[in-house]
Amino acid sequence: MMKIRATADDIRTELKRRIEACNDLDGKCRSCGVPELRSMRSKEADGPNWRVDALPELAPGCFAVILKIVDQARLEFELVPSQSSS
Numbered sequence: 754m755m756k757i758r759a760t761a762d763d764i765r766t767e768l769k770r771r772i773e774a775c776n777d778l779d780g781k782c783r784s785c786g787v788p789e790l791r792s793m794r795s796k797e798a799d800g801p802n803w804r805v806d807a808l809p810e811l812a813p814g815c816f817a818v819i820l821k822i823v824d825q826a827r828l829e830f831e832l833v834p835s836q837s838s839s
């Protein structure tokens with residue numbers, strides 16, 4: 754599967770969109786925080802190249818729901834360095 758190449762900011766924006774659109778647990782998780790991303794070396798050629806270290810500001814019961822959203826995004830997105838303007 755071809756992954757979408759995106760910066761950490763772009764991936765976090767997409768995670769935020771998915772969290773806010775989530776209907777699991779009657780929408781209880783929509784206000785949960787968006788995790789920070791960290792680059793990592795994949796163990797597999799087509800494996801994820803980023804991870805999250807913590808899931809901030811989670812409503813009670815939302816850990817599994819948010820983790821599912823993050824795991825799906827890790828399969829879809831490849832983290833690329835941000836382009837800084839000079």
